[in-house]
Amino acid sequence: MAEASTIVFQTTLRPSFFSQNHHHHLQFAKPFRTPKTPFRCSISTTDTPTPASVDRIPWGCDADSLENAEALQDWLTKLGLPPQKMRIEKVNVGERGLVANNNIRKGEKLLFVPPSLVISADSKWSCPEAGEVLKRNSVPDWPLIATYLISEASLSGSSRWSNYISALPRQPYSLLYWTRSELDRYLEASQIRQRAIERSNDVIGTYNDLKLRIFSKHPDLFPEEVYNLETFRWSFGILFSRLVRLPSMDGKVALVPWADMLNHSCQVETYLDYDKSSEGIFFTTDRPYQPGEQVFISYGKKSNGELLLSYGFVPKEGTNPSDSAELSLSLEKSDECYEEKLEALMKHGLSGSQCFPLQVTGWPVEMMAYAYLVVSPPSMLNQFDEMAATASNKTGSKKNIRYPEIDEQAFQFILDTCEASIVKYTKFLQASGSMDLDVTSPKQLNRRLFLKQLAVDLCNSERRILYRTQYILRRRLRDIREGELKALRLFDGFRNWFKGGD
Numbered sequence: 001m002a003e004a005s006t007i008v009f010q011t012t013l014r015p016s017f018f019s020q021n022h023h024h025h026l027q028f029a030k031p032f033r034t035p036k037t038p039f040r041c042s043i044s045t046t047d048t049p050t051p052a053s054v055d056r057i058p059w060g061c062d063a064d065s066l067e068n069a070e071a072l073q074d075w076l077t078k079l080g081l082p083p084q085k086m087r088i089e090k091v092n093v094g095e096r097g098l099v100a101n102n103n104i105r106k107g108e109k110l111l112f113v114p115p116s117l118v119i120s121a122d123s124k125w126s127c128p129e130a131g132e133v134l135k136r137n138s139v140p141d142w143p144l145i146a147t148y149l150i151s152e153a154s155l156s157g158s159s160r161w162s163n164y165i166s167a168l169p170r171q172p173y174s175l176l177y178w179t180r181s182e183l184d185r186y187l188e189a190s191q192i193r194q195r196a197i198e199r200s201n202d203v204i205g206t207y208n209d210l211k212l213r214i215f216s217k218h219p220d221l222f223p224e225e226v227y228n229l230e231t232f233r234w235s236f237g238i239l240f241s242r243l244v245r246l247p248s249m250d251g252k253v254a255l256v257p258w259a260d261m262l263n264h265s266c267q268v269e270t271y272l273d274y275d276k277s278s279e280g281i282f283f284t285t286d287r288p289y290q291p292g293e294q295v296f297i298s299y300g301k302k303s304n305g306e307l308l309l310s311y312g313f314v315p316k317e318g319t320n321p322s323d324s325a326e327l328s329l330s331l332e333k334s335d336e337c338y339e340e341k342l343e344a345l346m347k348h349g350l351s352g353s354q355c356f357p358l359q360v361t362g363w364p365v366e367m368m369a370y371a372y373l374v375v376s377p378p379s380m381l382n383q384f385d386e387m388a389a390t391a392s393n394k395t396g397s398k399k400n401i402r403y404p405e406i407d408e409q410a411f412q413f414i415l416d417t418c419e420a421s422i423v424k425y426t427k428f429l430q431a432s433g434s435m436d437l438d439v440t441s442p443k444q445l446n447r448r449l450f451l452k453q454l455a456v457d458l459c460n461s462e463r464r465i466l467y468r469t470q471y472i473l474r475r476r477l478r479d480i481r482e483g484e485l486k487a488l489r490l491f492d493g494f495r496n497w498f499k500g501g502d
């Protein structure tokens with residue numbers, strides 16, 4: 001949820017999820033413990049959710065229901081949550097959120113949720129045998145907590161977390177709940193579509209793996225009516241949108257009731273953490289709030305696409321300073337050095353096609369290095385390794401390599417790719433107006449309109465970044481070409497001068 005608490009879900013045997021494709025993710029620590037015996041994930045892309053599947057989750061509440069949320073606050077108070085300066089309310093941004101009771105100053109510490117009210121991999125299971133089995137099998141934190149949540153949810157009132165679980169949304173907003181055809185239809189232009197497919201496959205793979213290795217061997221502890229793909233999609237959806245990593249607890253991941261009612265704002269830079277002296281989870285406000293105003297934290301410096309992927313919303317265009325759009329660059333198969341270039345890339349953990357994040361302020365050195373490699377002629381064979389190493393950013397050093405002799409080709413290559421991507425976005429945005437006019441069921445129409453609006457917002461914000469990149473690239477190319485022209489004129493001038501002297 002927060003920068004320091006940002007989670008990148010990764011199944012143990014599916015490195016693609018944490019792949020080099022997403023350079024801007026490399027800064028985050030891997031959330032999963034490596035189990036002694038790794039988990040295998042079999043993948044099926046057919047198990048996509050149906051819009052009706054949400055009705056099958058027998059716990060939680062409507063995303064905007066306040067009823068259970070108010071009971072949650074009473075319950076937490078009884079269990080030791082100190083008096084709060086905020087209350088739960090319906091809000092304009094994020095449906096339910098925490099609003100200030102009275103004036104809150106900038107720099108105030110808020111929340112102080114005691115660790116006893118937090119769900120983590122160390123939480124006590126109401127059914128201890130089930131927890132034992134998972135721990136014996138070294139199940140990593142994410143699938144462990146996902147299973148724990150289902151186990152407690154299935155006990156309804158007899159779980160100690162029943163008040164918390166009743167206040168959780170029955171359908172968390174996240175791309176996990178988009179069907180494959182919805183992803184294809186609405187997110188065709190964006191690289192987020194691929195990320196959503198990979199994430200969904202990882203959840204399916206993780207569930208299948210748990211089923212094969214554990215649940216099927218202990219059907220008494222893990223009956224399929226309770227532990228199935230739908231309940232796992234729900235619990236992972238909850239984790240993606242609510243789990244936090246607490247830096248002062250050695251990066252422990254946890255669900256923090258009450259704190260997870262705070263919505264995200266791109267305009268604040270304050271994150272949840274654990275305060276050792278007061279022994280509570282807290283955050284420090286970085287702006288003042290008036291009574292009744294919604295209080296925000298940051299879920300991390302994430303792009304609009306990443307926010308849509310995990311949390312199911314897209315900030316207003318131009319309001320997210322961390323926004324980025326991914327551009328996919330590829331080696332050309334017709335390149336006479338294709339094999340050598342691919343070998344260099346693979347040596348550094350990259351492939352013949354890579355995504356790089358573009359921001360309005362520019363692009364990463366890794367992308368420039370990749371572009372140099374793509375356009376470099378056979379005479380630069382000796383530099384392939386250096387280019388691939390820089391493109392992979394393996395060393396962690398932001399080494400800014402330059403090859404002025406192929407600058408123009410590299411910029412032109414990025415510009416061509418960028419413009420091809422802009423065309424895709426424009427096609428989608430133009431077609432979106434006339435999409436879904438054939439839908440007649442009001443429920444389906446509402447869902448489609450909602451998803452389409454999210455997709456339109458995302459595509460507008462990503463295309464804006466691509467336009468900016470296009471502008472910068474065109475200027476660079478113009479400067480290079482003008483520089484060349486000047487040099488040529490100077491050279492001609494000298495030649496004529498010498499000629500004149502003959």
Ligand SMILES: C[S@@+](CC[C@H](N)C(=O)[O-])C[C@H]1O[C@@H](n2cnc3c(N)ncnc32)[C@H](O)[C@@H]1O
Nearest residue numbers: 093094096173241242260261262263264311313
């Ligand atoms: C950690 S929860 C926050 C509490 C949540 N609003 C609730 O009622 O349970 C994260 C979810 O809140 C919503 N959310 C958070 N920040 C938002 C924002 N800036 N705009 C729209 N929705 C937001 C999204 O649905 C997201 O998946």
